[in-house]
Amino acid sequence: MPGSWYTRSMRYLATVAKGLEAVVWGELSALGLEPGPPRPGLVPFEGGWEAGYRACLRLRAARRVLLELGRFEASHADGLYAGARALRWPDHFGRKTTFAVEASVRDHPSLTHSGYAALKVKDAVADALRAVFGVRPDVDREDPDVRVVLHLHGTSATIALDLAGPLHKRGYRVKTVPAPLNETLAAGILLLAGYDGTAAFADPFCGSGTLCIEAALIASGTAPGLVRKVRFGFQRWPGFRDRTFQRLVEEARAAARRPSSPILGSDADGRALIAARDNAAAAGMSEWIRFERRDAREFVSPGPGCLVVSNPPYGDHAGAGEDLPALYRAFGDALKRNAGGATAYLLCGNPALAKCVGLRAARRIPLWNGPMECRLLEYRMVEGAFRTPGKGESAAGTGESLGETPGPGRRGVEGAVSGDGGEAPGPCPRVDLRPPQPGDLPILFEHQRDPEAAHMAAFPPRDWEAFQAHWAKILADPEVQVRTVLADGKVAGDLLCWGPAEEKEVGYWIGREFWGRGVATRALAAFLGVLEFPVLFAHVAKHNVASRRVLEKCGFKVCGEMRRACGEPPLEADEFVLKWERAEETP
Numbered sequence: 260m261p262g263s264w265y266t267r268s269m270r271y272l273a274t275v276a277k278g279l280e281a282v283v284w285g286e287l288s289a290l291g292l293e294p295g296p297p298r299p300g301l302v303p304f305e306g307g308w309e310a311g312y313r314a315c316l317r318l319r320a321a322r323r324v325l326l327e328l329g330r331f332e333a334s335h336a337d338g339l340y341a342g343a344r345a346l347r348w349p350d351h352f353g354r355k356t357t358f359a360v361e362a363s364v365r366d367h368p369s370l371t372h373s374g375y376a377a378l379k380v381k382d383a384v385a386d387a388l389r390a391v392f393g394v395r396p397d398v399d400r401e402d403p404d405v406r407v408v409l410h411l412h413g414t415s416a417t418i419a420l421d422l423a424g425p426l427h428k429r430g431y432r433v434k435t436v437p438a439p440l441n442e443t444l445a446a447g448i449l450l451l452a453g454y455d456g457t458a459a460f461a462d463p464f465c466g467s468g469t470l471c472i473e474a475a476l477i478a479s480g481t482a483p484g485l486v487r488k489v490r491f492g493f494q495r496w497p498g499f500r501d502r503t504f505q506r507l508v509e510e511a512r513a514a515a516r517r518p519s520s521p522i523l524g525s526d527a528d529g530r531a532l533i534a535a536r537d538n539a540a541a542a543g544m545s546e547w548i549r550f551e552r553r554d555a556r557e558f559v560s561p562g563p564g565c566l567v568v569s570n571p572p573y574g575d576h577a578g579a580g581e582d583l584p585a586l587y588r589a590f591g592d593a594l595k596r597n598a599g600g601a602t603a604y605l606l607c608g609n610p611a612l613a614k615c616v617g618l619r620a621a622r623r624i625p626l627w628n629g630p631m632e633c634r635l636l637e638y639r640m641v642e643g644a645f646r647t648p649g650k651g652e653s654a655a656g657t658g659e660s661l662g663e664t665p666g667p668g669r670r671g672v673e674g675a676v677s678g679d680g681g682e683a684p685g686p687c688p689r690v691d692l693r694p695p696q697p698g699d700l701p702i703l704f705e706h707q708r709d710p711e712a713a714h715m716a717a718f719p720p721r722d723w724e725a726f727q728a729h730w731a732k733i734l735a736d737p738e739v740q741v742r743t744v745l746a747d748g749k750v751a752g753d754l755l756c757w758g759p760a761e762e763k764e765v766g767y768w769i770g771r772e773f774w775g776r777g778v779a780t781r782a783l784a785a786f787l788g789v790l791e792f793p794v795l796f797a798h799v800a801k802h803n804v805a806s807r808r809v810l811e812k813c814g815f816k817v818c819g820e821m822r823r824a825c826g827e828p829p830l831e832a833d834e835f836v837l838k839w840e841r842a843e844e845t846p
């Protein structure tokens with residue numbers, strides 16, 4: 260194998276269910292793999308072989324990891340053959356390597372049949388290899404050594420190698436039930452919900468146990484690749500670097516820990532529970548999960564601050580025959596009665612059924628379960644009062660914190676006493692807003708870690724993992740508006756707007772080095788111009804005089820005050836609530 264070629268950086272594509280791009284982006288960043296900007300259904304990243312192996316071993320929510328070999332224009336079949344023929348196939352094949360080609364074709368002017376497109380690429384690969392090795396390689400559609408993937412979208416062709424095979428095939432699903440959740444989607448939903456193993460977890464419609472098993476893998480720090488029963492595709496490639504791979508396996512094993520909170524799966528069907536227990540055993544996770552037979556209408560939260568994540572039957576296969584509207588209503592009632600302080604996420608493919616839950620969703624996150632567009636509905640249960648917060652109420656004081664919503668409740672920070680109009684302002688920089696880019700996150704992370712800023716905002720800093728999970732949620736939520744603030748072209752902070760339509764809240768965070776120079780006021784004023792809501796709210800800690808002045812300069816008026824706990828561990832502070840109303844336009 261050519262040595263230098265094997266150490267150079269390559270371009271990988273992590274494919275992902277639509278709606279989970281930010282989650283996988285966050286996972287890649289956490290692994291130090293420098294992802295590029297996500298596109299619908301995929302997140303690119305760069306690196307050597309080690310990066311590819313690590314991604315296959317550790318990513319929870321990605322469907323596949325592809326190694327991109329080339330991109331080219333192919334307006335006709337001959338162009339597709341020529342483009343594919345020109346790629347460096349001998350770098351990946353030995354004389355006896357078998358292969359198969361898988362193609363997806365969309366919107367091409369003349370190539371409409373994916374089988375024909377795959378055939379063209381197969382011929383190109385075979386001809387290229389025969390020219391080097393003197394023999395045509397064998398095609399093995401069932402169990403090839405190398406899987407070649409063609410995406411032909413319009414006339415733009417991308418050819419890649421599938422590094423691992425489908426990552427959802429962890430190998431622990433030894434028994435199944437109707438409509439089981441895909442393992443990578445289940446993991447992605449858990450990460451989207453911010454699950455990290457610290458809160459108690461429950462799935463009251465657990466079926467074959469996928470969500471519980473993925474939760475146990477997260478809580479025990481077990482990389483999904485470690486439980487995999489079949490070899491990764493790349494382990495059969497001629498250039499496979501076993502020593503590198505074994506080192507990564509050891510590194511992944513070293514991350515294992517004891518889960519600190521209970522994981523509970525329940526289902527009304529005894530056969531589902533048998534499947535769930537066998538699957539958990541196959542994953543090596545039995546020790547951490549309690550499965551029990553229980554009707555979800557009698558659901559009781561297993562602990563304070565519990566996270567409930569579930570996909571109840573939606574009337575296709577699972578649950579057919581049941582009175583599903585009545586079941587959803589009764590389950591909503593059980594949440595109200597027995598799950599105070601919990602946050603519940605339900606994956607639902609049927610909006611009419613979702614309405615029957617009878618709770619107001621704090622968020623509705625679009626997600627694709629295979630071809631089916633679903634919503635992941637988030638419900639926050641108020642502690643003690645056994646209901647979700649009503650209009651104008653805050654979840655504060657409930658053991659939950661609005662700080663865990665996309666955009667902390669109290670985000671306003673502007674420098675010490677000087678603020679914008681204060682003493683010793685520096686020269687006023689040019690302020691611009693733009694959508695966030697992946698490279699902004701490490702800078703924003705440092706801003707919120709600054710103890711002085713955290714004190715002014717009365718918001719405890721997050722660690723890197725929690726920070727990324729929080730931003731993955733923000734970026735995945737189409738209801739949240741977010742901008743990066745640039746001061747003279749440098750990343751100076753961020754602005755967020757979130758919440759239900761009638762209670763939209765804004766918050767911002769400006770790095771300390773930009774305090775006292777009018778950055779927050781200009782940025783917020785520009786943001787108000789972008790937002791289209793007639794009324795907005797903001798919360799500011801009473802001691803944060805400068806931030807209150809920023810808000811007032813932008814037209815916010817104090818409309819109330821409250822004491823609230825934000826962040827983890829919760830930090831209490833007295834706050835002003837400010838309201839902004841769009842001025843009537845005069846004709």
Ligand SMILES: C[S@@+](CC[C@H](N)C(=O)[O-])C[C@H]1O[C@@H](n2cnc3c(N)ncnc32)[C@H](O)[C@@H]1O
Pocket residue numbers: 436437438439440441463464465466467468469470525526527528531553554555556570571572573577578581586
């Ligand atoms: C869509 S499946 C869940 C699949 C699961 N996420 C998995 O990956 O296998 C819905 C499950 O709800 C269960 N179910 C239906 N009615 C129920 C009820 N009243 N109480 C509890 N579970 C119920 C069914 O037995 C089924 O296992």
